Amino acid sequence: MLDIPVNDTVSLADLINDPYPIYKRMRAETPVVRVAQTNRIFVTRAEHTKWIKETPEVFSSDDPMTPMKPAFQAHTLMRKDGAEHRAERMAMQASFSPKVIKTDWADLYQKLAEDYVSRLPRGETVDLFSALCGPVAARILAHMLGLEEASDDEMQRWSQRLIDGAGNFGRDPELFRKSDEANAEMNDLFARIIPRHREQPNNSAFSVMLNAANPIPMSQMYANIKIAIGGGINEPRDALATIVYGLLTNPDQLEEVKRQDAWIDAFEEGVRWVAPIQVSGRRTTQEVQIGDVLVGPGETVMTIQASANRDEAIWEDGENFNVFRAKHPHQAFGSGPHHCAGAHVARRTLGQIMLPLLFDRFPNMSLPDPDAVIWSGFGFRGPLNLPVVLN
Amino acid sequence: MVAITFIQPDGASQTVTATVGDSVMQTALNNNIDGIFAECGGAMMCATCHCYVDDAWTDATGERVDGEEDMLDCAEAEMRPTSRLTCQIKVTDALDGLVVHLPEA
Numbered sequence: 001m002l003d004i005p006v007n008d009t010v011s012l013a014d015l016i017n018d019p020y021p022i023y024k025r026m027r028a029e030t031p032v033v034r035v036a037q038t039n040r041i042f043v044t045r046a047e048h049t050k051w052i053k054e055t056p057e058v059f060s061s062d063d064p065m066t067p068m069k070p071a072f073q074a075h076t077l078m079r080k081d082g083a084e085h086r087a088e089r090m091a092m093q094a095s096f097s098p099k100v101i102k103t104d105w106a107d108l109y110q111k112l113a114e115d116y117v118s119r120l121p122r123g124e125t126v127d128l129f130s131a132l133c134g135p136v137a138a139r140i141l142a143h144m145l146g147l148e149e150a151s152d153d154e155m156q157r158w159s160q161r162l163i164d165g166a167g168n169f170g171r172d173p174e175l176f177r178k179s180d181e182a183n184a185e186m187n188d189l190f191a192r193i194i195p196r197h198r199e200q201p202n203n204s205a206f207s208v209m210l211n212a213a214n215p216i217p218m219s220q221m222y223a224n225i226k227i228a229i230g231g232g233i234n235e236p237r238d239a240l241a242t243i244v245y246g247l248l249t250n251p252d253q254l255e256e257v258k259r260q261d262a263w264i265d266a267f268e269e270g271v272r273w274v275a276p277i278q279v280s281g282r283r284t285t286q287e288v289q290i291g292d293v294l295v296g297p298g299e300t301v302m303t304i305q306a307s308a309n310r311d312e313a314i315w316e317d318g319e320n321f322n323v324f325r326a327k328h329p330h331q332a333f334g335s336g337p338h339h340c341a342g343a344h345v346a347r348r349t350l351g352q353i354m355l356p357l358l359f360d361r362f363p364n365m366s367l368p369d370p371d372a373v374i375w376s377g378f379g380f381r382g383p384l385n386l387p388v389v390l391n
Numbered sequence: 392m393v394a395i396t397f398i399q400p401d402g403a404s405q406t407v408t409a410t411v412g413d414s415v416m417q418t419a420l421n422n423n424i425d426g427i428f429a430e431c432g433g434a435m436m437c438a439t440c441h442c443y444v445d446d447a448w449t450d451a452t453g454e455r456v457d458g459e460e461d462m463l464d465c466a467e468a469e470m471r472p473t474s475r476l477t478c479q480i481k482v483t484d485a486l487d488g489l490v491v492h493l494p495e496a
Contacts, residue, residue: 054432089436090461097465098438339431344439 002293008036015378019278020319023307032290040281040300046308046331048290052282053303053336056081059282061338063300071165071179072230074223078338085337091216092224095144095205096341101348104203109140109349113357120390122362128386129241132358137236140349144232145225146197146204150189155233158182162230167379186229190222228342235276236346238382240354243270245383246321247359248367253323258359262323267351269323272315272330278306278381280334305331306381364391393487397424397442400495409482415491416440416478426493433478435459438466440477445490449473452480452489468494 007030010022023044026033031045043049052059060081069075077088094100116136120126138155142148147155165179190206197207205228209221216224243266247254257266284299295301308331310318315328333340340346359365366389367373374384395418396406409418419427419440428439435458444452449472455463456479463470477491 050432054434086436086458090458093462093465098467099465102467333430335430335432335434337431337434337436339434339436341436343430343437 001289004032004034004041004293004295005030006034006036007042010035011037012378016376018375019304019306019378019381020310023304023310024319027307027311032293032295038302040302041295042302042304043290044304044307044311045291046311046314049303049305049308049331050335052290052301053280053331053334053338056282056337058285058288059301060285061085061282063281063283066166067168067171068166070176071162071168072223072226073180073183074219074226076223076227077220078227078231081337088216088220088224089341091209091212091221092205092228093341095203095208096345098344100203101344105140105144105345106348106353108143110353110357112136112139112143113349113354117354117358117361120362122390125368125387125389128244128388129237129383130385133237133240133386134233136354137233137240140236140345141228141232144204144345145228146193146202146206147189147225147229149193154185155229158186158226159229159233162226163234163380166230183226186226187222190225231277232342234380234382235340235342236350238274238276238380239267239271239346240350241383241386242274242276243267243350243355244358244365244388245367245370245373245386246270246273246323248365248388249370250321250323253321254359257323261356263355264347264351266323266355267347268327268330269321269325271332271346272309273321274375274381275306275309275330275332276380276382277332277334277340278377279304279379280338305334362390365389366391393482393484393489395482395486396488396490397422397427398445398490398492399425400493409486411482411484413482414478415442415480415482415486415489416476418482419477424493426496427477429478435462435476435478438462438476441466441468441494442475442477442491443471443473443494444475444480445492446473448486448489448491451485455479466494467496 026044032043034041061079063079066079077085134156135152138152142150142155161179161182164175168175197210201207201211280303282301284295284297286297288295333343376384392408394406395409396404398404407422416429430439431437459476459479463474
């Protein structure tokens with residue numbers, strides 16, 4: 001049994017810029033390592049990240065010091081374990097279930113996707129990231145949550161401010177001021193639309209929670225909706241941009257995807273290749289052995305699913321985008337009790353509806369300068385722009 | 392060793408050997424059974440390991456656990472009296488010969 005090795009060279013800036021070569025090296029040399037500049041233990045191998053997420057008794061989601069608390073003005077289900085987590089999650093689970101996706105969201109998303117894609121100009125260079133990926137993700141989420149009154153811009157602004165606040169480990173007061181402002185705007189809207197959802201119950205998350213036989217406290221309903229806003233826009237946005245990038249930079253694969261109608265495979269490969277949520281934190285409740293090293297209680301362990309998704313033990317040639325690789329389960333949606341509640345929705349909306357629709361309307365879409373695409377992010381990762389020519 | 396048979400909606404059937412102590416879901420994953428995705432890894436947080444237990448085996452597999460029904464109600468295919476999440480059925484010697492049916496995708 002070994003002490004935890006320390007890496008004192010890797011900086012947060014390196015990780016935001018391009019974490020993948022760093023993870024590759026960590027997987028090979030120090031799969032469990034304390035990254036000194038973040039004072040957190042990074043776990044980069046697939047077998048460990050999966051096990052950690054599936055063992056919540058030892059690796060708790062509860063973090064009393066999390067900046068999520070001030071950012072969301074609540075202790076949210078993301079940072080709870082066991083029965084408490086389950087009760088709050090199940091309060092809105094029905095809205096995101098395969099059943100309701102089929103009855104409600106698939107048709108609606110088809111309509112929204114057609115609407116947003118038809119607005120895109122033909123024959124011009126368009127930043128698909130800001131013109132499509134973000135807005136359409138915001139719109140479908142607004143409907144799923146029962147917040148139809150909120151604009152795309154409002155949804156995206158709230159989401160970004162919650163995320164910035166939740167990641168505000170440096171406790172910058174300006175970031176919390178902005179998240180407070182967003183919270184105030186959201187609270188106003190929520191209060192305003194309660195009567196509508198009570199009078200006209202529907203399958204949206206807010207309505208399902210409000211009209212439940214045994215409702216959870218209103219403060220937790222608000223927190224749940226905010227979690228969904230913070231966690232439900234940038235992932236589908238980044239996933240869509242990543243998949244389109246992967247296909248446009250691998251035209252032979254794109255042709256084969258079209259021929260085989262393999263859009264779901266393209267979706268899975270995109271989120272494997274660059275997981276929109278790259279990292280999830282857990283706290284050890286006791287001393288525990290991870291691989292060869294012993295980790296003490298009360299340590300923050302970062303499970304790096306971005307790295308797990310390229311682990312050589314599972315993936316041949318995992319650094320590359322390859323829709324037609326041998327299939328293995330990836331960890332982009334996590335595992336265990338906190339497995340992404342939006343996984344099904346993402347598959348249906350992006351894989352089954354948006355991708356075929358987009359490439360059907362613009363069969364000769366191209367990315368003239370892949371180097372112009374800027375990739376960024378440690379916790380969340382994706383392209384910041386996607387300048388494509390639509391044809 | 393315990394034998395478990397998975398029957399697809401089209402009637403195709405596969406009989407595999409299971410390890411006592413594993414779940415039926417793990418058994419399905421170990422044998423690449425179509426239709427069992429088990430996205431959450433057995434935490435009863437998704438509804439992607441849904442099966443219909445064969446009528447002859449419902450007594451042996453027992454009652455649903457707490458919370459299982461709420462999750463089954465989220466599954467894509469209809470919930471029937473025989474619906475179970477395979478992650479919640481533990482393989483025991485008494486289940487040797489178990490037959491489960493997979494729902495339409």
